[in-house]
Amino acid sequence: MLVLLGILVVVAGFVARINPLLVILAAAIVTGVCAAIAPGIGFIGLFQAGVATLAAFGDAFNDNRYFHVVWLILPIIGLLERAGLQERARMSIAKVKAASAGRLLLAYLILRQITSALGLTSLGGHPQMVRPLVAPMAEGAAEIEAGGNLPDPVRHRIRGMAAATDNIGLFFGEDIFIAIGSIILMVGFLEQAGIIVEPLQLSVWAIPTALAAFLIHGARLLMFDRSIRKAISDARPAIEQETGQ
Amino acid sequence: MITLDQVYILVGLMFLAFAILTLRDAAHPTRIHSALFWGLLAGSMLFGSYLGGLGNGLLVVALVALGGLSKLGVGKPQTTTTEERREGAARRGDWLFLPALIVPVVAVGGTLAAKHTEWGAALFSSTQTTLIALALGCLIALGAAVAWLRPPATAPLHEGRRLIDSIGWAVLLPQMLAALGAIFLASNVGGVVGEVVTQAVPMSSPLIAVLAYCIGMALFTVIMGNAFAAFPVMTAAIGLPFVVGQFGGDPAIVCAIGMLAGFCGTLLTPMAANFNVVPANLLELPDRNAAFNGVIRAQAPTALILLLVNIALMYALAFRF
Numbered sequence: 225m226l227v228l229l230g231i232l233v234v235v236a237g238f239v240a241r242i243n244p245l246l247v248i249l250a251a252a253i254v255t256g257v258c259a260a261i262a263p264g265i266g267f268i269g270l271f272q273a274g275v276a277t278l279a280a281f282g283d284a285f286n287d288n289r290y291f292h293v294v295w296l297i298l299p300i301i302g303l304l305e306r307a308g309l310q311e312r313a314r315m316s317i318a319k320v321k322a323a324s325a326g327r328l329l330l331a332y333l334i335l336r337q338i339t340s341a342l343g344l345t346s347l348g349g350h351p352q353m354v355r356p357l358v359a360p361m362a363e364g365a366a367e368i369e370a371g372g373n374l375p376d377p378v379r380h381r382i383r384g385m386a387a388a389t390d391n392i393g394l395f396f397g398e399d400i401f402i403a404i405g406s407i408i409l410m411v412g413f414l415e416q417a418g419i420i421v422e423p424l425q426l427s428v429w430a431i432p433t434a435l436a437a438f439l440i441h442g443a444r445l446l447m448f449d450r451s452i453r454k455a456i457s458d459a460r461p462a463i464e465q466e467t468g469q
Numbered sequence: 470m471i472t473l474d475q476v477y478i479l480v481g482l483m484f485l486a487f488a489i490l491t492l493r494d495a496a497h498p499t500r501i502h503s504a505l506f507w508g509l510l511a512g513s514m515l516f517g518s519y520l521g522g523l524g525n526g527l528l529v530v531a532l533v534a535l536g537g538l539s540k541l542g543v544g545k546p547q548t549t550t551t552e553e554r555r556e557g558a559a560r561r562g563d564w565l566f567l568p569a570l571i572v573p574v575v576a577v578g579g580t581l582a583a584k585h586t587e588w589g590a591a592l593f594s595s596t597q598t599t600l601i602a603l604a605l606g607c608l609i610a611l612g613a614a615v616a617w618l619r620p621p622a623t624a625p626l627h628e629g630r631r632l633i634d635s636i637g638w639a640v641l642l643p644q645m646l647a648a649l650g651a652i653f654l655a656s657n658v659g660g661v662v663g664e665v666v667t668q669a670v671p672m673s674s675p676l677i678a679v680l681a682y683c684i685g686m687a688l689f690t691v692i693m694g695n696a697f698a699a700f701p702v703m704t705a706a707i708g709l710p711f712v713v714g715q716f717g718g719d720p721a722i723v724c725a726i727g728m729l730a731g732f733c734g735t736l737l738t739p740m741a742a743n744f745n746v747v748p749a750n751l752l753e754l755p756d757r758n759a760a761f762n763g764v765i766r767a768q769a770p771t772a773l774i775l776l777l778v779n780i781a782l783m784y785a786l787a788f789r790f
Contacts, residue, residue: 282525284651302628308558384763387748429725
């Protein structure tokens with residue numbers, strides 16, 4: 225029971241708005257020390273358990289360095305931004321007459337779900353696609369429709385929705401592909417439990433949820449256009465008043 | 470053959486360059502502090518395998534102290550003005566997209582080549598092939614862009630520093646959560662959670678078991694920031710013994726939909742930093758430090774409805790096939 229204190233530390237740290245890095249390290253040490261608590265263990269024993277946990281944490285941290293490989297994309301994205309990539313994304317979308325923020329994101333949702341379902345998850349992502357291309361394009365489409373600059377809250381809502389659409393398209397597309405991490409994890413887990421399933425048996429059952437995700441988020445994106453149009457027209461009289469027009 | 474270790478060296482050198490450039494940037498708001506943070510991360514990438522468990526543990530303590538106790542500032546290296554960018558965008562046209570597309574094309578192409586061709590298998594190590602191909606794609610794209618745009622020599626690194634500063638301490642979060650997951654696993658936290666849940670919720674009908682499993686997956690994912698960490702815990706505790714064992718659900722359907730219920734939790738939690746916090750930082754949302762930032766709020770309605778759909782789907786399908 226005591227090892228659950230680690231989870232409690234995570235929840236309490238989150239509620240108290242303490243920096244998650246501190247909370248996670250504290251939770252790990254608390255869990256390791258609590259797991260060592262037994263009748264007759266002294267302070268020195270607990271201290272040794274804490275040090276051993278820190279060493280185990282260090283090993284696991286080192287084993288998981290691969291998360292940082294994706295940052296290699298930052299210099300090239302930054303360099304292209306320096307040359308006008310975001311501005312170009314806005315200009316290109318301005319040429320498409322029927323574009324709106326919601327419809328553009330709907331098209332991206334379809335593309336992201338289908339490519340993820342084919343295993344091409346690295347075609348999207350926040351540093352690669354959302355910041356340099358998808359978000360500026362969605363903002364650009366909304367600017368054309370609004371006939372000028374967007375109020376800041378609207379601009380930020382569009383950016384949030386662009387990131388959300390990338391995540392949702394990825395999560396509810398990738399599990400249809402048979403060689404993705406989560407499917408491999410499930411096959412291995414079930415095998416250990418003595419149940420043999422083929423990856424394909426798992427991935428077909430991701431399809432109903434994928435369709436539901438498309439319908440739900442797609443409908444929200446179409447409603448999103450109406451909502452930002454209203455937010456823009458609500459904000460306009462205020463701006464006009466301020467400038468005395 | 471290119472291996473993951475060589476890619477780590479490349480990443481380490483990039484972080485080292487960020488650290489040195491930060492140190493030399495007199496206008497940086499937290500110059501020494503940030504340089505130390507990126508420098509230590511460079512040390513982890515370059516020498517982590519030689520430090521041993523405790524050495525890495527102490528390195529983590531230092532990184533967490535630097536990144537967690539006080540704010541890392543955002544440097545403003547010399548870059549182009551908005552007007553220069555507009556002019557560049559108009560002059561260079563849609564060609565600007567091309568280098569950005571080289572990266573995913575090489576990543577996907579390299580992964581496929583490693584699997585299906587001899588030269589691909591000889592070029593890429595078979596572990597983490599996609600990441601290795603991604604790194605190669607970044608180098609090729611950068612080479613092409615530098616040859617074409619002819620920026621000042623240090624411009625790519627200064628631009629990279631500008632972006633990594635905007636992400637800040639969140640770069641460490643996924644790695645930290647994975648390490649926490651390893652500690653939880655070693656301490657059998659999963660087994661204990663399972664005991665507690667089954668004592669608290671009487672599994673008297675298939676619907677209750679499905680509800681407990683799906684909601685448990687989503688909630689534990691919210692805490693751990695990752696459905697992969699929640700899956701073994703919840704499936705061993707509720708999914709297999711009750712939904713499958715006691716009520717006869719199909720294991721493939723139960724697991725597949727259970728994992729997707731966990732993904733709904735991922736959409737709701739700031740712990741899932743790479744999906745929910747990093748984009749908020751990259752997109753410079755004003756509420757990026759709030760618990761429920763603009764990205765999570767945009768996702769929440771879809772996630773909650775979809776969680777209900779997953780529960781309904783599992784209940785409707787698992788006991789029928």
